[in-house]
Amino acid sequence: MSKSPEVKLVNVPSPNFVPEKDLGKPLVLEAAHLGIDFGGLVAVDEFNIGIGATEICGLIGPNGAGKTTIFNLLTKVYEPTRGTIMLGGRDTHNLTPVQVNQMGIARTFQNIRLFDKLTVEENVKIGLHNHMGYHTLAGVFRLPNYWREEKKAHERALELLDIFGMADLANVTADSLPYGAQRRLEIVRALATGPKLLLLDEPAAGMNPSETEELMNNIRKIRDEFQIAVLLIEHDMNLVMGICESIVVLNFGRIIAKGTPSQIQGNPQVIEAYLGTHRG
Amino acid sequence: MFSFKKASGLSKKAFINYAIVIVFYLVFQILVSTGNITSALKGQLIPITCYMIMAVSLNLVVGISGELSLGHAGFMSVGAFTAVIISSAMGNASNPARLFVSILVGAILAGIAGFLIGIPVLRLNGDYLAIVTLAFGEIIKNILNCLYVGIDEKGLHFAFNNPDALGMDPLGKVLINGPMGAVGISKIATFTGAVILLLVVLIIIQNLVNSRTGRAIMAIRDNRIAAESMGISPMKYKMLAFTISAAMAGSAGAVYALNYSTLVPKKFDFNTSILVLVFVVLGGIGNMTGSLIAAGILVVLPELLRKFSDYRMLVYAIVLILVMLVTNNEKLKGRMDIFAKKVRMKISKGGKKK
């Protein structure tokens, strides 16, 4: 009888949970013990999350809790001080925002960051940049694949804009759009990069209830059509409770609660974080 | 409701620029052949065309890429002095061939200089970037001031900061003589050649801008952080724009040099860089048509102001300040718009009465 070769044992993380439908599929994003300090100030600490392949996850918390900082860590605008981020099973340590975008993470910004002087269509085409297969020289000399790829990109851009009913605004410059439309354009543009995980930073900010309702439907539609995961920061609780399958609550840079919308709504710690301690 | 700004068709704009260049060429070609042109203006045709190339190429960096460069003349001088050497080295070839190769090599060397300078420069932002490009422009000028090149039967000889180190035959000819600059240049540049180069430069820039590469460059200009989040590497595309622009300045320098019999490095100092920047800003940042027209008018303007003799540069300065005030001050701009509207109304009313 020969002894079977000894195998290395690997710790499998996972205090994480995902929606049942995503069981068996690899996680799009997994962050463990994530933290960042800004000159002695601990901005985020012990942030753990796992996001399923087609999960819609909400990240909520009072102002200054560190929500946008977490987006900046996940997209590598900041390099974390501690912890690891795995994107589609690959460690993103020391990678740049450009590289992690190409690995499948795209985002919108809390303070809108569109390419103001360019048209709506051009904004979306910039999102399609890495999916357009021609070289700079082909562009300069207008070779056949320039025309072919530009035509494809044009059609694709209109298709994506159509999700939000914005195809007729394709030739308008981005800075002349109304606020809500600018927010929607940011989502389309992020979607154009072909992400597996879409990060939305306060997508409903400044929208009225009917616009928010429409946005909720569109986020669901995007998830179903593209089969991607969404992580969103939002203060509008109707939106969060309405579309998120799981919710993570952050306060002072730490997770204070995780769970389904109904679990979160009943959590005393969450209520305390939002309303303060009841004294007396 | 919102008024949407529609972007006008880019390809249409591009063709307007080609048309402007061709009309410019034909008009002056006819004036020259019929002899209806002053010799001073005729002598300015090639420099004007070169400055147009300088202006549109700088606009690629300042307008499209959004970086303020104050050292564009440095790249022009690299092309210029390269062209002097190349054209002398291939003395037996036909003039168009010498011109062509000189432009090409001048552009390549200036492009290499642009690439090398871009590595440190493009890591900086805003005013710091501007001051470092200025510094590089001055460094290039200083280095050329120390450059000695000669040619004899054995070929080219180079020396740095020491004219005696050239080690040439007594029969050899000195091409570049340190601070005295290039001497005995063969004047092989032609107006037609310069205009063809201008067209090529325009085609390259405009095709570049209307491609995925151009969009990436503009995305970085409008919002670097958003561009990065779209998977676009800022350094790569800034470098591309900077290098192409430098190469184009080199090609303009090559033609410029081969239009004169002597040329000193001091010609390409900080003031020349500023002059080209003024063309770009007055013509409208990012607006190629504006760059062409501003370069054309402003190179000729001191010539036209000749009757003011001593006062012409003063007038030039005042015009420059006034134009900047009128186009950039909100109040003045508003008043100008109202004034323009009134004039337009009057004109249209006058038209109806008839």
Added chain:
Amino acid sequence: MLANLINGISLGSIYAIIALGYTMVYGIAKMLNFAHGDVIMVGGYVSFCAMMYLGFPAPLAVLLAMIVCTTLGITIERLAYKPLRSATSLAVLITAIGMSYFLQNAALIIWGANPKAFPNMFKNFEAIEFAGARISPVALVAIIANVIIMVALTLFTSRTKVGKAMRAVSEDKGAATLMGINVNFTISLTFAIGSGLAAIAGVLLCTAYPTLMPTTGSMPGIKAFTAAVFGGIGSIPGAMIGGILLGVIEIFARAYISSELADAIVFGVLIVVLIFRPTGLLGKQIHEKV
């Protein structure tokens, strides 16, 4: 060696005084005042005329130059820069360049293109021997003037009410206005101080290098601006350190390497510094908030 070092510090002191004008104006108005170098030239010409044509004694000539330059500085700011307070920095830069052309060409018309030999205002003083090195009186005066100006300005901006207002405006114009600070007055004052210093620098520069031309101010202006960036633009001690380092590097490069390449070396050092410290030696690092 020692003589070179002292000459370097002296030239650097002149650069530092000019650099202060750049750095203060940049700090408060966020603009590169390209015409600053030409204000130096005007200061040189005014004191030259006062001494040669009007027979003024040297101190009075310097005072006159300071008054003229201060007035000029305020006028330039009011006429050309104030209307552009909300315009892009590039537009302001081009306007400043236009102003620089204007001053140079006005000087050309008034005083002609021929270089003027600036009188030596320290001819009654002997050069001082120090550890075997001869120090010219102007070098000594430049160094002393620099130290006095630096101390005075530091006290001014940290102790006086107006000086504090200046710092407040450079931090945040809007907030300063809300605190009841007269922003326009503060900016004018900054230009006035910068231009007054430029007059002093002009006199010192022309005494040390006694040829006066309409373009006299432009190269020292660029170098002093480089010095301001070198030290971290917006910072007063930065301007001093940047100016002196630049002066020393320039004199040593001239003496030991090549006078042709001295400027290239000066600019080369600037580039190296900026690569490793992108906002200069004492500049504040600014991060864009995402």
